[in-house]
Amino acid sequence: MKKLVIFILILFSTPLTLLFGASTELKNAAQPGLNPVPITLVSEQEGPQAGKKIELSRPDLEYRGTLILNSPYPAFGGFSDILLSNDRKTFLAISDMGFWLKGSLNYKQDGSLKNVERRAEMGQLLNTEGKTFAVKYYADSEALCRAPESGYLVAFERVHRINRYDSGTPLDLSGKATTLSIPDQLKNSPKNGGIEAILKLPDNSIFTLTEGDDSVSALSKAALFVDGKWINFEYKRNSHYRPTSAGNLADGRILILERKYRGPGTLGIRFCTINRNQMKEGAVLSPEFFCEINLPIPRDNYEGMDIIKDKEGAQWIYIISDDNFSPVQHTLLTLLELKKTTAN
Template structure:
């Protein structure tokens, strides 16, 4: 019975979070947040979590589990992670309230964390609707952010985080405010893919755009594609593998199953207008495996192997957790 207790607690956390989710997603994007009371020094603590409380196995489909943490912080701006880029032990994350989170990963215990608001962006910095970042891709000294509520792509210098290019692509202007740009990646040849979370096409796929260059520039040509997630799932992030293929992170919320996610891999080249992108499943996250509201994905190289990082968006709710999981790709 003692072994079942963590699973029971996780199930209760999910049911409470799911009950609150409609309120969070309906009203949060439009709220004007008061200035939070900030601690003198932001702190973060990493609490190790297993892949499965009741099973010592460290393999999940095509992934080899390397470690996992639930991250806690005394700073109210920490959380809501919807986009992430990991290099070595340095995590750069963007929240869906427009906060930049820099986290240095230790082995265990306290971690160095720095949190600040984006100094530049669409609309008001105090409006979650204006600064709702759901996707990020990094290349060289620049980072591209997708603002879901504004259906806009902004390009930033990573040094000072000031923008040097921004555009609201006409093909994205009719994407629903809460189903806008959810995933974005840069292909090896410099083209970009941007995915809508929920805008449906006649064939049942969700809409995706292929930019023949920088999406933050008004003169970039755009082509419409489709993306077909696993049945019942929606895309929440995507990342390019070193071999050019694309990893897709897909999430589902169900009263019966709780949160679950599927990681799929697909072709990363030879796209044409009208194509429907899809992927082959390589990992399925569902209870009793550790899972939450997975929304952020990053790929890195470590000692010659491909490392996959996945993080969850806690919706700034005490009923959910910010999880950070680390895997080696082991197809």
């Protein structure tokens, strides 16, 4: 309900033809003349200085800084997933209000986060008719990945579905969507417990994982799309953690970002892993603990993740938080470096 109210406030805080375009409740409403639109993006450093020795549960993992991202653009916020270019200079994020953000990152000499370029752009996701979503219920984009051949896949919650966008431009979600058929167990997910993670695996199969709902089951529905068919299985949640994103590790494992929140003082952020060879029809996957993110590393409602491997074999793990459009939360972009070892 809170996000619905925010969605309505955003809708009326900016001219319709610029921000939201057609409404299903308005006749002959014009689509935005410019989509995406240029915006101003700013950042500031948060937390301990990058490079400072931070005790983590893995000796091969190093903290590489956190940025708070901000923009005066009224639709900025609510980011639920992120992708990075292979050179780590450009990022693409989606929001649960049906918007996407494309920006550029600058780094310090050691590879840690420095700041963002002020010039960025923000666009609206379009439906299969090439129109914007004017109702939050249809615009709740929660997960993002590269498509097997070209373009990108975006998973939506509430009205559970996967859309494909292929504008021909890297890290761009412009243009009319096409749909990817999904199995019934994903379509029938709880309204607020749908697909939270979608990931193209190295073999070009597509892995999907729902957030699930503790009031329904301790299992999250999951599926793998391979050779035109879906393989259905489940993911076992524990300790009130719920999966929010997924990324490919160099050793073939899949890294799962998990978050828990049961009230003030209960926020938990951690990573677990699963294996591709466990994904079989009817299987129940039990994730293995990888590491936990604790203070003094800044923590918030981390929902999105991407992993980039560089030429030297290091893996750069980016996580972005959903601020829920709340004055007490922030859009945090945090970077971790998983150093090359004989184990990874």
